[in-house]
Amino acid sequence: MIADETLYDQLGDAAQLFTFPQPGSSTVGADAKWAYKVRFAAKTGLARALYAELKEWAFWSKCPLCHHRPVGTLDHYLPQASFPTLALTPLNLVPVCRDCNWVKQNFVAATESEQPLHPYYDDFAAAGDWLEADLVEESGAPLVFRVDPLDVWTAVEEQRVRNHFRDLELNDLYAANAGAEVQAIRARLSDLLDAGGPAAVAEHLLAEAESRSADLTDAWRPAAYRAWGANDWFCSGGFDE
Numbered sequence: 001m002i003a004d005e006t007l008y009d010q011l012g013d014a015a016q017l018f019t020f021p022q023p024g025s026s027t028v029g030a031d032a033k034w035a036y037k038v039r040f041a042a043k044t045g046l047a048r049a050l051y052a053e054l055k056e057w058a059f060w061s062k063c064p065l066c067h068h069r070p071v072g073t074l075d076h077y078l079p080q081a082s083f084p085t086l087a088l089t090p091l092n093l094v095p096v097c098r099d100c101n102w103v104k105q106n107f108v109a110a111t112e113s114e115q116p117l118h119p120y121y122d123d124f125a126a127a128g129d130w131l132e133a134d135l136v137e138e139s140g141a142p143l144v145f146r147v148d149p150l151d152v153w154t155a156v157e158e159q160r161v162r163n164h165f166r167d168l169e170l171n172d173l174y175a176a177n178a179g180a181e182v183q184a185i186r187a188r189l190s191d192l193l194d195a196g197g198p199a200a201v202a203e204h205l206l207a208e209a210e211s212r213s214a215d216l217t218d219a220w221r222p223a224a225y226r227a228w229g230a231n232d233w234f235c236s237g238g239f240d241e
């Protein structure tokens with residue numbers, strides 16, 4: 001298990017975890033899976049405190065995959081069904097929300113570009129914000145979120161982020177929340193429009209976008225506020241339609 005963990009870390013650093021060899025059945029693997037289920041993840045398990053500690057590795061207890069929902073479980077990045085000797089490897093246990101965990105299931109990537117993003121090894125946002133939103137000028141001012149690839153990404157990295165965005169259905173999640181946010185800020189925007197016109201509304205929204213981008217666990221709000229602040233129709237009262 002220690003040798004497997006060392007190899008895992010090397011492959012993780014190189015973004016090559018899809019090459020991790022799938023072991024045959026072994027006593028060690030069966031024991032590790034048993035220990036995970038009975039001793040580690042079970043509420044009454046002797047090592048439950050370690051399980052709880054790993055769950056706290058996520059900032060603000062927010063899921064590092066969708067950057068929105070609360071952490072609810074640990075995900076085996078390489079699933080224990082195929083990689084039982086990694087069942088207890090901390091680097092392979094990622095705190096995520098239950099929805100994102102359900103989407104991943106027991107998926108095993110066959111190629112580099114199929115690999116899901118790994119929060120401990122992949123930081124594709126380090127060079128900038130890749131999430132953008134386009135506003136639809138109609139009732140409710142809905143937003144459509146999309147991946148805006150960064151220049152520094154390789155083709156494989158871009159594919160991985162696009163898969164991530166599509167498979168976790170992040171547009172649906174973010175668009176629904178953005179719709180509710182418009183309802184919540186509508187009265188404030190109306191006051192700003194009355195007092196200072198569309199320019200005051202735009203200035204407020206763009207300042208909010210800048211400020212909210214400091215919260216790295218909140219993916220959609222900076223993109224939403226940027227899209228709203230840049231749209232003349234929205235700032236001229238479209239938010240109230």
Ligand SMILES: [Zn+2]
Nearest residue numbers: 063066097100
């Ligand atoms: Zn999630």
